[in-house]
Amino acid sequence: xxxxxxxxxxxxxxxxxxxxxxxxxxxxxxxxxxxxxxxxxxxxxxxxxxxxxxxxxxxxxxxxxxxxxxxxxxxxxxxxxxxxxxxxxxxxxxxxxxxxxxxxxxxxxxxxxxxxxxxxxxxxxxxxx
Numbered sequence: 001x002x003x004x005x006x007x008x009x010x011x012x013x014x015x016x017x018x019x020x021x022x023x024x025x026x027x028x029x030x031x032x033x034x035x036x037x038x039x040x041x042x043x044x045x046x047x048x049x050x051x052x053x054x055x056x057x058x059x060x061x062x063x064x065x066x067x068x069x070x071x072x073x074x075x076x077x078x079x080x081x082x083x084x085x086x087x088x089x090x091x092x093x094x095x096x097x098x099x100x101x102x103x104x105x106x107x108x109x110x111x112x113x114x115x116x117x118x119x120x121x122x123x124x125x126x127x128x129x
Contacts, residue, residue, distance in 0.1 A: 006094055007094065009092075010038070011035060013035055024104075025108065028100055033111060033112060044088060044116060048071075051074060052127075057070060060128030064124060068121050
């Protein structure tokens with residue numbers, strides 16, 4: 001896939017108003033990160049299910065609270081797993097988006113993890129299937 005075609009694959013999300021007050025990071029989050037994470041949702045779910053299996057955790061047997069704690073723990077403590085999650089998102093960037101990401105990758109990574117964490121927690125039924 002040509003780099004400039006990547007954006008065409010992304011789902012169209014309801015527009016979030018970009019105001020003059022928006023930081024560069026917030027604009028990037030709203031114009032790129034949200035779409036890429038939504039595009040990658042099935043893969044993020046599959047990767048997390050695989051992670052749970054390798055940790056001998058059966059997600060659909062956990063209470064909602066314990067499942068959410070498991071998600072928190074996985075995304076805060078397992079560096080290799082975090083890097084895989086980041087790779088699923090960054091791998092969908094155009095060269096221009098990657099250049100911007102590189103200028104503040106730790107800030108963007110925090111935003112990526114916050115969004116992925118929320119998406120996984122909101123998808124507990126899907127994770128347990």
